Amino acid sequence: MKTIRSAAVLGAGALGLLYLQSIQKQLGEACYFLAGPERFDSLNRTEFKINSKGIRFHTRNPLLEELKPDLILIAVKNYHMDSILPLLQAASGPSTIILSVLNGISSEGILEAALPGSTVLYAAALGMDAVKIGPDLNFSVKGKILLGSKDNSETEELLRVANFLNSCDIEYQIPQDIHRELWFKWMINIGVNQVSAVCSATYGLFQKEPQLRELMNKAMLETIEVAGAEGIQLGTSDLERWYKLLETLGPDGKTSMLQDIEAGRKTELDSFAGELIRRAGKQGIPVPVNETLYSILKVKEQL
Structure with a gap:
């Protein structure tokens, strides 16, 4: 080789x-x-x-x-x-x-x-x-x-x-199955990246604040539902898998989307909630948490 x-x-x-x-x-x-x-x-x-x-x-x-x-x-x-x-x-x-x-x-x-x-x-x-x-x-x-x-x-x-x-x-x-893993990573991005950017939250805050985790979970559960409709089998065990990974991250670390917001840069919002909303619409699946995150982050980008 x-x-x-x-x-x-x-x-x-x-x-x-x-x-x-x-x-x-x-x-x-x-x-x-x-x-x-x-x-x-x-x-x-x-x-x-x-x-x-x-x-x-x-x-x-x-x-x-x-x-x-x-x-x-x-x-x-x-x-x-x-x-x-x-x-x-x-x-x-x-x-x-x-x-x-x-x-x-x-x-x-x-x-x-x-x-x-x-x-x-x-x-x-x-x-x-x-x-x-x-x-x-x-x-x-x-x-x-x-x-x-x-x-x-x-x-x-x-x-x-x-x-x-x-x-x-x-x-x-x-x-x-690499395709399932891509959706798993996307689920994480949609959850922690977007919520961190809305709430200015480091990984350390996600590790200890239940309300942050609850909001993150809701965004990720919507992703899991859309994934299932598209033939990708994610489940609540994948949330647990993410929690274990989250605990290994430095508490002062920040998601890429939060870093973009703080630096006044364009974010990948359209590839996260934007793409999920488009796919959910085709499947007839409501995703109100991601629609709300999308609206808030669009305003933060413009400001």
């Missing part, structure tokens, strides 16, 4: 930095940020700090040079998907494996349509508590990547990436 000798990361947020740091230790200059002209210079000159330790990363522009790395890991926000497709199309080739850790349940289908010559794996990042402010990233738990192929078979590309993540000291798991 061929090994992965070159890798690129698209996205310099918390996840992009978290994974690129680990990959750079393994590949050195053969790993780099992918960036177009609008971000190239700023990424190239920035010294990031990860848990207070300074680090720089290489940056390359696939619109100006032939790259074709073995692996491209995508860690941008959902609403940037359309804008990054030209970079991905320029950078990828028939031997390129695409790994998206975007939140939500839609990115892989978009990537498969846009990059028919490449292999798209299915993935979700779970259990990290990273907080990024400007160029500084702090975390206490790296979490893991849930990893799979479209038909849940152990393909050569899947095993290559698994072996590579292991060599980079990035924890991963290959579940029996």
